[in-house]
Amino acid sequence: MEKITLYYFLVNNNVTLARGENIKLLLEDAGLEHEYVRLRMGEDWSDRKVQIIEDGLYSGTLPYIEVGGKKFGRTIPIMRYISVKLGNKYHGANDEENQLLDSVADITDDWFESMKNAFWGSDEAKTKHVKDGTPKFLNIFERYYSAQEGPYILGEKISYSDFLVYHLLDDDKALNRLAEYPNLQKLVQSFVERPNIKKYLTTLSE
Template sequence: MAASDLKDVKLYYFSKVKDSTTMGRGEPLRLLLEDAGVNYEYVRLTADQWKEKKAELIKEGVPGPTMPYITVNGKHYAKTVPAMRFIAKKLGKYLGENDDEEHLLDAYADFSGDWTTRWATTLFRGSDEDKKVYAETTFPQTLDTVEQMLSKSSGPYLLGERITYVDFLIFHQLDDDNQAKVDSQTHPRLAAFVEAIKNRPSLQKHFNSLKQ
């Protein structure tokens, strides 16, 4: 399926998270849609608007609605990773090419989710000591793990030259965590990964819009 065949696509997420328009779980979906050239509407909701929207979704029979979610032709698709996989499958790309690669992407997606949870828990509910431990121990260890993951292929992405939906998950969490700043001396593969995504022609319009 071509990107143009995905009709009436809408992405729903908060208007801001801690005063940022990109922080949180909505941005990886946005990166995938932008990179694929899918025409979509980004519906940004305040906390109060989400409370009302959530009540509407419950009445419509959506079980335990959360954001982000997407709708395609009015049909609801929930959660960041499942929605990204749905889009990737529809497009026939951004996935693994065999069972081994699919398993690897599943594992890396789970790793990214665990990273996001640790980061968010520390940021929003952690004590000063929790934040110190995260910055000095947890985050550096996470970078080392991602470096190892990237070293399993020829690069620059997790599966080599083919970008996948998980690359957007990893890139965005790194951006949320420290604005995607990586020391090329200590983490050369990760630094190359960041540059590869930042320089993708399909994402230049999006990245430039964030600077305005």
């Protein structure tokens, strides 16, 4: 693929927080040439939003990517698009596997919304999410990952949905809450040892 430019907010001064990082992880894993442009709320975003709506991204939201002079929006559709352009590299082998990946991706949206509402909500909302919300989704995904011997949703092959689940574990500060979730532990252990991912994660700790 041509060089990809990824645009997303710098959320809470954290370079990995929220939706853009899903795409970033996939770009790193695939070894694709890319640039990551981080925007701050305020004048930079106000001007950019007007422009991207005029350019056809009518939702006026981030993240989006620009490649070959064209803009493509929304996190999960972007990841699917990149996978397709790479010969379905991060897709399943048949319609049934792809339906499974779609279902998992859809549930990650629910998880993200729950986490986001708690993040911007009251102390009571944060406490409730930690107590009830996070375990709810950990249990759901533990069941999904227990259905395969391999570490990923499709077994030995990684998919775009695995990136979504891993990053939500990280975003929701659940990586240290997996003692009772052995299959999610396998996912994390395998994911962080992928060569390009391992190299990228090392740069975050420097």
